[in-house]
Amino acid sequence: MPQSDNNKRRQFFRSLGGQGPIRRPPWTADDFTDRCVRCRACVDACPEGVLFIGGGGYPELRFTDGGCTLCRACVDVCEAPVFDTGRPAFPWRARIEANCLALANVHCQSCQDACEWRAIRFVPQLGHAPTPRLDTAACTGCGACQAQCPNHAITMTSDTMTSEERAHVD
Numbered sequence: 011m012p013q014s015d016n017n018k019r020r021q022f023f024r025s026l027g028g029q030g031p032i033r034r035p036p037w038t039a040d041d042f043t044d045r046c047v048r049c050r051a052c053v054d055a056c057p058e059g060v061l062f063i064g065g066g067g068y069p070e071l072r073f074t075d076g077g078c079t080l081c082r083a084c085v086d087v088c089e090a091p092v093f094d095t096g097r098p099a100f101p102w103r104a105r106i107e108a109n110c111l112a113l114a115n116v117h118c119q120s121c122q123d124a125c126e127w128r129a130i131r132f133v134p135q136l137g138h139a140p141t142p143r144l145d146t147a148a149c150t151g152c153g154a155c156q157a158q159c160p161n162h163a164i165t166m167t168s169d170t171m172t173s174e175e176r177a178h179v180d
């Protein structure tokens with residue numbers, strides 16, 4: 011398929027939009043709403059614009075327009091006992107789903123281009139577009155790939171984490 015057709019298909023799929031579950035800022039835990047005082051300092055400090063005020067006035071992390079760069083600006087401005095940078099940033103990792111365009115023979119590598127952690131690589135296939143492989147050990151769950159995927163084919167889930175990783179988060 012010509013490259014221009016691939017670009018059009020990617021743009022079309024991205025225009026369809028998508029809504030995910032409620033996610034909290036990095037390095038926070040299940041007790042987030044008990045500890046957060048809803049001052050919104052983290053939302054204002056986030057240079058990536060991935061934090062929003064959600065239900066009840068509590069900050070939510072949304073990967074709709076980009077990922078979290080783990081810059082820690084939110085941590086630095088917060089005066090509540092909310093963040094613990096001793097734990098992994100997120101209790102989820104990326105997973106590439108069956109509706110990935112590359113699996114359907116469309117040349118797309120947007121997720122690899124977005125991943126600064128080099129957790130996604132593409133494997134050449136004979137007579138087929140290269141297909142993605144995700145290294146969950148390298149993935150931070152930052153969401154950058156999800157934000158860039160034109161077909162909403164990337165989810166964030168704890169299912170792909172090893173039992174050791176999961177124990178570390180819990």
Ligand code: SF4
Pocket residue numbers: 035036055056057058059060061077078079080081082083084085
């Ligand atoms: S670590 Fe940085 S990019 Fe991530 S949510 Fe906090 S302020 Fe935003």
Ligand code: SF4
Pocket residue numbers: 106107109110111112113118119120121122142158159160161162163164
């Ligand atoms: S998972 Fe990667 S290769 Fe597949 S459609 Fe999304 S961005 Fe493209």
Ligand code: SF4
Pocket residue numbers: 077103104124125126127128129130144148149150151152153154155156
């Ligand atoms: S969520 Fe994982 S695979 Fe996706 S961009 Fe971030 S580190 Fe890379």
